Amino acid sequence: MTRAAPEVTRTECKRCGTQIRGVNGRYACSLCGWVNHWSEGHSRLPPGTEDADYRPGRSS
Numbered sequence: 231m232t233r234a235a236p237e238v239t240r241t242e243c244k245r246c247g248t249q250i251r252g253v254n255g256r257y258a259c260s261l262c263g264w265v266n267h268w269s270e271g272h273s274r275l276p277p278g279t280e281d282a283d284y285r286p287g288r289s290s
């Protein structure tokens with residue numbers, strides 16, 4: 231397996247203050263459900279068409 235290890239960082243949840251870990255600048259708090267905005271991530275998000283769950287014409 232030659233994939234680069236993801237960058238794991240820690241931060242405080244901006245809602246409840248719990249110490250949480252994230253990958254590539256994306257965070258999600260398992261206690262209160264807070265997530266940071268996708269644009270705060272360190273890496274580009276793939277477009278929906280590259281998503282494994284992509285379905286043409288989905289309403290959401």
Ligand SMILES: [Zn+2]
Nearest residue numbers: 243246259262
């Ligand atoms: Zn939280």
